[in-house]
């Protein structure tokens with residue numbers, strides 16, 4: 001649907017609800033791309049508001065003023081005002097700053113103690129985001145911005161709906177509603193009841209609303225108290241209502257019965273191979289020659305053998321258990337011994353995986369590159385230069401990497417779970433349909449089977465050309481995505 005029609009449809013829904021204007025939204029989160037990013041959450045928060053503008057939704061963002069933002073964007077940031085908040089007996093400074101990025105207003109909450117270091121301080125994450133949650137609620141009235149809905153994201157802002165409903169009923173935010181989007185239910189922000197009582201003045205009577213296996217869960221508080229809960233793909237919305245994926249929240253979520261799944265899109269202003277400044281040669285669906293040049297340049301950059309005809313499989317990932325690195329550990333050596341392909345991994349995280357990957361590179365010199373670290377520009381070149389993109393996740397709420405890889409004509413090889421199942425259509429050699437390859441069981445052999453199938457298909461130039469065209473034609477744009485959220489906001493009012 002063209003954006004103009006979307007706008008008209010939204011205006012009609014708003015009019016039906018007796019609203020003259022579209023709702024005012026605040027997106028509250030720990031990260032926002034490109035300012036501060038450790039994963040897909042940042043992409044969502046950084047991208048959605050740009051597209052809301054086109055639909056007439058007034059959405060602003062509030063995130064912590066992390067050290068990394070100060071270092072990179074400090075000279076563009078405007079200081080607005082400061083005040084103090086109470087966290088139990090403690091008085092804490094709150095600086096409110098503003099950064100306009102792509103015409104989106106981003107408010108940055110400043111406090112050196114909590115945000116002068118890493119985005120997530122080891123052992124102090126609970127304190128950081130308890131502080132942030134309180135600061136958001138106290139800053140909004142002072143800014144004169146009273147949103148219709150506060151859109152919370154993940155556990156970091158999970159306590160906000162509970163505080164809003166129990167401590168702000170006589171404040172200017174009394175009518176503000178809350179939505180929480182679960183980007184990953186595995187991270188819950190667990191802490192002691194004593195901590196939430198001390199820092200956020202949550203009374204004993206509320207403990208049941210956040211209790212999970214004997215601890216307080218920030219995310220559960222959000223899931224129970226928010227007016228609506230959403231997640232990032234329809235499959236994941238179903239999965240988290242089951243014990244296998246629900247991480248102890250499945251009962252509350254299935255009891256609500258209103259968890260909806262809205263599949264993420266990707267920011268085409270950042271992820272389009274014909275306009276990507278990070279890749280050596282631009283290319284598009286109709287003019288693919290540049291892709292091979294990107295591959296050659298990538299092989300050179302990574303120090304891999306210069307054999308462009310050899311299939312190249314890539315991965316860009318956090319090195320966490322969720323991402324299926326165990327499957328790679330179980331299958332990759334044998335695959336490399338038995339098949340002719342090269343493999344590049346860009347990622348960082350768990351030291352156990354990092355060490356193993358360095359070993360894999362040493363065992364297969366010239367054919368494996370394990371680039372341990374975080375490098376946004378290199379990730380673009382990997383998406384562009386590879387033939388296949390591997391994503392064997394144990395679970396995947398939505399996944400952005402497979403969407404990016406399809407946009408770059410790099411065929412995803414994925415495990416059929418969550419958003420991977422919803423977005424990648426497995427190749428059918430009889431009809432030629434499909435946008436990638438997939439497997440179901442979380443077993444190294446099953447992943448190896450899918451990789452062998454992909455490598456076998458690589459030799460069939462005709463099939464590959466069709467698959468690449470199919471993948472690059474998938475609509476992963478953000479317009480539809482923002483439209484779905486805008487409809488959800490209206491539905492909530």
Ligand code: ADP
Nearest residue numbers: 039040317318347373374375376379399400401
């Ligand atoms: P998750 O949010 O679970 O980490 P997603 O697939 O939703 O996974 O999003 C991951 C995002 O982070 C993608 O944009 C991916 O390119 C990026 N990313 C992950 N690890 C790295 C890395 N080491 N270097 C650069 N980009 C990375």
